[in-house]
Amino acid sequence: MRALVIDDSRAMRRIVASILEGFGYETRPAGHGREALDVLEEGWVPDLACIDWNMPVMDGLQFVSAVRANPAWRQVTLMMVTTESEHGQIVKALAAGAHEYVIKPFTADAIADKLSLLGLMPAASSPGVPA
Amino acid sequence: MSAPITALIDGETVTAVAGEVWSALVGEEELLLPRAVPVDGPSSWVTVTGPWDGVVVLTCAASGTADLARSVLQLDDDEQPTAEDVDDVLRELANILGGNVKSLLPGPSALGLPETGPAPLRAEDEDTCRVSASWRGHDLAITIQGASEAPATTTTEVPK
Numbered sequence: 001m002r003a004l005v006i007d008d009s010r011a012m013r014r015i016v017a018s019i020l021e022g023f024g025y026e027t028r029p030a031g032h033g034r035e036a037l038d039v040l041e042e043g044w045v046p047d048l049a050c051i052d053w054n055m056p057v058m059d060g061l062q063f064v065s066a067v068r069a070n071p072a073w074r075q076v077t078l079m080m081v082t083t084e085s086e087h088g089q090i091v092k093a094l095a096a097g098a099h100e101y102v103i104k105p106f107t108a109d110a111i112a113d114k115l116s117l118l119g120l121m122p123a124a125s126s127p128g129v130p131a
Numbered sequence: 132m133s134a135p136i137t138a139l140i141d142g143e144t145v146t147a148v149a150g151e152v153w154s155a156l157v158g159e160e161e162l163l164l165p166r167a168v169p170v171d172g173p174s175s176w177v178t179v180t181g182p183w184d185g186v187v188v189l190t191c192a193a194s195g196t197a198d199l200a201r202s203v204l205q206l207d208d209d210e211q212p213t214a215e216d217v218d219d220v221l222r223e224l225a226n227i228l229g230g231n232v233k234s235l236l237p238g239p240s241a242l243g244l245p246e247t248g249p250a251p252l253r254a255e256d257e258d259t260c261r262v263s264a265s266w267r268g269h270d271l272a273i274t275i276q277g278a279s280e281a282p283a284t285t286t287t288e289v290p291k
Contacts, residue, residue: 008244009223010216011203015156018205054226054242083230086238104227105155 001122002046003027006036006063007081008055012104016050016081019108023115024122033058037066040073047075048120051098053082053089061096068097077118081106133183135258136275139236142262148231149264149273156224157202157266166265170272172196174250175221177229178278181240185258185277187229188250189221195269196221218247232275252276 003025005016010031017027028044030036032055049067053060060080067073079100080093090101100114115121133139146163153161173196176188191199200212200220212220222245233240258277263270 009219009226011200011220011223014204054244056244083227083233083242085230085234086240088239104230105152107155 001025001048001120002044003048003050004030004036004039004044004046004076005050006030006033006055006060007050007052008032009052012052012081016111019111020048020050022108023112032056033060033063033066036063040067040070040076045073045076048077048079048115048118050079050081050102053080053084053093061093064093064096064098077120079114079118133237136183136185136260136277137257139183140232140260140275142260144235145232145260145262145273145275146264148235149228149262152224152227152231153266156227157199161202161266163264163266163271166263166270168263168270170263170270172270173217173221173247174252175218175225175245175247176250177225177245178243179229179233179236179240180243181233182237183240183277185275186251187225187232188252188274188276189225189228189271190250190274191221191271192269195266195271198267198269199224221247228273250274251278 003020005013005027007013008031013029020027028039030039034057051060051063064078067076078098080098081102083104085103102114150163153163170190172190172192174188174190176186178186196217197212200217203220226245230242233242260275263272
C-alpha cells in the first residue's frame with residue numbers, strides 16, 4: 001500500500017512515515033498541499049494521504065477539497081493528522097471530504113486503530129508495533 | 132477583550148499538556164521535571180488568534196536542542212542533527228503545544244504557522260502563564276502570553 005505524508009514539518013513527516021512503513025506502507029513526503037497535488041498529478045496515486053492542516057502555500061483543507069474535486073483520485077483515503085482539534089474544524093474537514101481525523105500528539109497505536117477502522121491496515125502488519 | 136490567560140489556564144494544565152506532548156514525540160519514558168529557573172536559549176512559537184490573542188512559546192536551553200532533535204527524529208546517539216533539523220523539531224513542538232493549549236481556550240481560534248528565533252515575549256504580567264521544567268538536565272520553558280500590547284523581547288528567556 002502507498003501513503004502520501006503531507007506536513008510542513010520534516011520531523012513530523014519522518015515520524016508519520018516511520019509508523020506507516022512499520023505497517024508495510026510505501027511512503028512519499030510532501031511539504032504542503034501543492035507539492036502533494038504535484039505528486040498525484042505525476043501519477044503516484046496513494047491509498048492513503050496523511051494531511052496536516054496548517055501549512056504554507058496550500059493548507060490541508062484546500063488539499064482535501066482539491067482531491068475530492070477530481071474523480072480520478074476518488075479512491076484516495078484522506079486522513080487529517082493535525083493539531084487542529086476544535087469541533088468546528090473537524091466538522092469542516094469531514095464535510096470537505098476527509099475520512100478520518102487524528103489529533104497531534106498521537107501514538108502509533110492511534111494511527112493503527114484509525115487504519116484498521118478504514119480497512120487500510122495491511123494484513124501482515126502488527127498494530128502498535130511500528131518501526 | 133478576553134480574560135487574561137491566567138484566568139483561562141493554569142500552570143498545572145500546561146505542564147500536563149507538555150508532558151503528553153513529550154511522551155508522544157520525544158519518547159514514552161521521557162519525563163519533564165518541574166524546575167523553576169529562568170531559561171535562556173532558542174525559542175519557537177505559534178500565535179493563537181481568537182477570543183484570546185497571544186503566543187505560545189517554547190524556549191529550550193541551547194545545551195538541549197540537539198539532544199531534543201535527536202530524540203524526536205529517533206537518530207542514533209552519535210548522529211548529529213543539522214541546524215535545520217533542530218529548528219524544525221522546535222517549531223513542531225511549539226506547533227503541537229500551541230494547538231493543544233488552543234483547544235483549552237475559548238474558541239473558535241486560529242493557530243499561526245510556527246516560527247523560531249527571538250520570541251515575541253513581553254515582561255511578565257498577569258496575561259502570562261509560564262512553566263519551566265527540566266528534561267534530561269536541560270532547562271526549558273513554555274510561556275503563554277497575551278498580545279494585548281506591543282511585544283518586547285525579554286533578556287532572560289531569549290538570546291540575542
